[in-house]
Each structure stands twice: as C-alpha cells, then as structure tokens.
Amino acid sequence: MALIFLAVILMGTGLLMLPVSNAEGISAPWITAFFTAVSAVCVTGLATVDTGTYWSTFGQVVILLLFQLGGFGIMTVATLLGLLVNSSLRLRTRMIAQSESRSLGMGDVVSVAKVVLLVTFVMELLVAGLLTLRLHFAYGQPWGEAAWSGLFHSVSAFNNAGFSIYPDNLMGYATDALILLPVMAAIVIGGIGFPVLNDLRRKISDPRHWSLHTKLTLSGTALLLFGGFASLLVFEWSNPGTLGTMSLPDKLLSAAFASVSARTAGFNSIDIGALTHESWALHYFLMFVGGGSAGTAGGVKVGTIAILALLVIAEIRGRQDSEAFGRRVGGAAQRQAITVLVLGSTMIVLGTLVILRDTDIPTDQVIFEVISAFGTVGLSTGITASLPESSQLMLTVLMYVGRVGTITLAASLALGEHRMSYRYPEEHPIVG
Structure with missing residues (x-):
C-alpha cells in the first residue's frame, strides 16, 4: 500500500511539472511540484505556493484528482474497479483493501467500499x-x-484536504454561515471514518448494537469538537487578530469552524498566525488526535486516544480490564494503540529537531508545522513557503508517514499477530 501511494505521488509530481499545469506556462520546480503532490495525495493542504494563482486550471484539476484519490482510498478505488470486471476479488486484494479501509472482516471490504463510493459522491455533489x-x-x-470553486472546496472539505483556490483560504467568508456550515458538515462526515458510516447505515435505528469502535469514535469526536469550540472561544474572545472584533454569532461560528477544521481539515476562516499561544497549544492536541479511523482525516485517530484513555482509567481504578459501553477492550488493541502513539510522537520529535537545526524560526511555530504535517491537517502559521528545501522535504516525509505509515503499522500489527508456544516467566519492573 505504501508503494502504491508513492507511485501516485510521483505520477502527480510529473503532471504538475508539465508547463500546462503552471499558470505562466512554464515548468514548475521539482520541489514545488513534489511538495504539492505529496500534500494532495496525503490530503494535507500545506502549500509552498498559492494554489489559485500559481497553478493553471489544469494544474488545479490535477491537485483535485490527487486529493480525491488520496482521501477516497487508492485501494478502495482498485476494489471497486475490480468488482466492475469480476464479482469476486483475490484474497491478496481483499487483504490490502481491508488494511486500508479498516474493515473488521474480509466480508466487510466490498460493503465498506460501496459505502465509501455512495457517501463520497453524494456528499461532495x-x-x-x-x-x-x-x-x-x-x-x-x-x-x-x-x-468550479464550489466543487473544488467541496471535494477538498470532504477529503479533509484543506486546499483552497483563495489566497486567504476561507477568511473572506468568516461570517457567512451558508458557506462555512456545509464545509463543516463535509469535514465531519468525511473524517468520521467509513466503518462508522457503514455501521450507522446498517443499524442507525438501534444504537445498542453499534460496534464499540463506532461508539468510541462518535463520543470521542463529540467531546473533542465541543471542547475545542469552548476552549477557542475562551482563548480568542478578546484577541483583535481573530475573534475580538466579531459579533457574538460570528464568534460562535468562527470558533466552531476552527474546532472542526483543526481535526485535520486544514481550512481556516481566521488568521492562524494571529492565534494566541494557548490556542496554538490546543491545536497541537487536536491536530495530533485527528479524526476517525479509515476516513479522510489524519492524526493518530480518535479511537487510539479513546483506547488509551480507557486504559489509564482502568489502571487508576485498579481494574484489570479496560471497559466501555458494556464491552472489554482487547489487549492487542491496547498494545497497538500504545505503539501508534509512541511512534507518532517519535516522528514529531524527530521532525521538529530536523527543522530547528535548519532554521531560526521560533520553536512553537515549528512544532505547529510539524504536527500539522504529520496529522495531515494543513494549517500553518505562515512559515511553509519560507522553509529551506531540506525542511520542506522533512515535511513531505511527515505527511507521507501520517497518511500511510500509521495505516500500514496497524495492518502489520494485526496481520503479524501470532501465538507463541511458550511464555517467559513474568516479572514486574518498577513503573513511575
């Protein structure tokens, strides 16, 4: 799967380097084309050039197709195309598609793929x-x-890509609820995760039979959205650079949009560079968590954090099992969640150190950029274009790992699980 994503990125880079892709009819530098292609396929939205003026209409169409393909799921596309040719799929194809779509079983692959197709195009249109x-x-x-503007921003929103053809993103519509609310709906539905949507489709009238994954994702998403909204109102209420000069309804709208977008969508209706340091710190957390598994959102995922929270609560309460909604979380899921969290944190630390070595940009802005790249968010304090090529390449690595690495990691952990014929004697090292 990782190689498939890389192949699409290289193909997109080649297309964007064509003179027809550039608004001035010249070939774009390879680093600009490569960075844009990675950002599009990884549905991030970080950009070193202005999408609306630097790229021609052809170039913008290429970018749209790249983030549609990246968000929709390359193997999901392959699954649907395979079904058109043959009603059955090879086991290997089903296994790869299952790992990308996070289907719970082999029989769910086709079902989830059809839900992806239906929800994607209905919502985008x-x-x-x-x-x-x-x-x-x-x-x-x-x-x-x-x-064209409506289609571009609709597809970008549903795929949590964050690309905009306006120089100031959506800041020109900061007080227009009829623009921001549809965009917010597309972001949330696209980022909630297709397994959740598939579960809701089959059992919408009976919440008691929703899977534990669906319940954890929905409850965690609601908590993060409301918590982010309330916190941003408090932190930015009197900030003249963001919400300070707005009326009460506009403050509520902009804070809600910022909370939704911080979960990996990458759009902004207020100036991210003008946020308070408290709001930047809040964005660190929201961007790192991201959205639901097997959706268009990035981050380490809501389900991962929910499992870890349940593990901590169980430990504090002295219980052996992590429990929620009348179900027990398996030990394998807990180990996978810890692994994803540790490796994700490690990538962010390494990325921050590499960029700090190359630049004199303040640490808090670098951390913001790095988490935004890893979480495939696309929000920026405005430093992306000023970074040296080495730092931009570091961001491409983070975007790629954020979009592909955690998925591949989870699949490899699940597929590589096996029972040993022996166990070592148990011992308890001191913790804390």
Whole structure:
C-alpha cells in the first residue's frame, strides 16, 4: 500500500511539472511540484505556493484528482474497479483493501467500499451545489467560476484536504454561515471514518448494537469538537487578530469552524498566525488526535486516544480490564494503540529537531508545522513557503508517514499477530 501511494505521488509530481499545469506556462520546480503532490495525495493542504494563482486550471484539476484519490482510498478505488470486471476479488486484494479501509472482516471490504463510493459522491455533489448557489447569488460570481470553486472546496472539505483556490483560504467568508456550515458538515462526515458510516447505515435505528469502535469514535469526536469550540472561544474572545472584533454569532461560528477544521481539515476562516499561544497549544492536541479511523482525516485517530484513555482509567481504578459501553477492550488493541502513539510522537520529535537545526524560526511555530504535517491537517502559521528545501522535504516525509505509515503499522500489527508456544516467566519492573 505504501508503494502504491508513492507511485501516485510521483505520477502527480510529473503532471504538475508539465508547463500546462503552471499558470505562466512554464515548468514548475521539482520541489514545488513534489511538495504539492505529496500534500494532495496525503490530503494535507500545506502549500509552498498559492494554489489559485500559481497553478493553471489544469494544474488545479490535477491537485483535485490527487486529493480525491488520496482521501477516497487508492485501494478502495482498485476494489471497486475490480468488482466492475469480476464479482469476486483475490484474497491478496481483499487483504490490502481491508488494511486500508479498516474493515473488521474480509466480508466487510466490498460493503465498506460501496459505502465509501455512495457517501463520497453524494456528499461532495450536495455541498458543491450549495456552495455554487451561494457564491453565485450572494457574491456575484459567474456560474462557471462559482461551480468550479464550489466543487473544488467541496471535494477538498470532504477529503479533509484543506486546499483552497483563495489566497486567504476561507477568511473572506468568516461570517457567512451558508458557506462555512456545509464545509463543516463535509469535514465531519468525511473524517468520521467509513466503518462508522457503514455501521450507522446498517443499524442507525438501534444504537445498542453499534460496534464499540463506532461508539468510541462518535463520543470521542463529540467531546473533542465541543471542547475545542469552548476552549477557542475562551482563548480568542478578546484577541483583535481573530475573534475580538466579531459579533457574538460570528464568534460562535468562527470558533466552531476552527474546532472542526483543526481535526485535520486544514481550512481556516481566521488568521492562524494571529492565534494566541494557548490556542496554538490546543491545536497541537487536536491536530495530533485527528479524526476517525479509515476516513479522510489524519492524526493518530480518535479511537487510539479513546483506547488509551480507557486504559489509564482502568489502571487508576485498579481494574484489570479496560471497559466501555458494556464491552472489554482487547489487549492487542491496547498494545497497538500504545505503539501508534509512541511512534507518532517519535516522528514529531524527530521532525521538529530536523527543522530547528535548519532554521531560526521560533520553536512553537515549528512544532505547529510539524504536527500539522504529520496529522495531515494543513494549517500553518505562515512559515511553509519560507522553509529551506531540506525542511520542506522533512515535511513531505511527515505527511507521507501520517497518511500511510500509521495505516500500514496497524495492518502489520494485526496481520503479524501470532501465538507463541511458550511464555517467559513474568516479572514486574518498577513503573513511575
């Protein structure tokens, strides 16, 4: 799977280096094309150039296709294409698709793939239509321009890509609920995870029979969204650079949008560089956690953090098992969650050290950029374009690992699990 994503990135780089992809009709530098292709396929949204003015319409179409493919799932596409040719899939194809879609069993692969297809296109077309109408009637954009802008931002939002063809992202619509609310809906639905959507589709009227994964993801998402919203209101209420000059309804709208977008969407309706340091620290956490598993969001995932929280609660309460909603979390899931957290944290530390060595940019801004890249978020304090090539390449590694590495890691842990015919004597080292 990792090689497949890499192949698509290289293909996208080649297309973006074509003169027809550049607004001025010249070949883009390889580092610019490569960085943009990685950011698009990894549905991140970080950019070293302005998407709307640097790239031609052809180049923007290439970028849209890259983040549609990256968010939709390359193996999901392959699964659906395979079904068109043959009603059955080879075992190897099912296993790879299962690891990417986080299907709970081999029989779920096709079911999840169909849900991905249905939800993706219905949601993208619906939001695109709403944005097109709003941009045409409220802002006077010609039908063609409004339709392209609506489609681009709808696909970008659903795939949590964060790419915008406007120089200031969505800051020009910071007080327009009819623009921001559809975008928020697309972000949340795309980032909640397709296994959750598949579970809801089959058992929407009977929450008691939802899987533990669905319950943990939905409850964790609600907690993070509300907590982020309330915290941003407190931290930015009087900040003249963000919410300070807005009316109460606009403050509520912008804080809600920022809380949703921080979960790996990458759009911003307020100036991220003008946020208080407390809000930056809050973004560190929200970006690192990300969204649901097997969705378009990045991060270490809500389910991972929920499992770790249950483990901590059980330890504090002196219980042997981690429990939630009348179910016990298996030991294998706990070990996988710890591994994902440790490796993710390690990548962020290494990335921060590499960039700090190459630049004189303040540490808090570097940390923000690194977590944004690893979490495939795309938010930035404005330093991306000023970074040296070595640091930009470090960000591409983080984006790639964030989009592919944790998925591959979880799959390898699951597929490589086996029972030993013996066990060593147990001993308890001192902890804490």
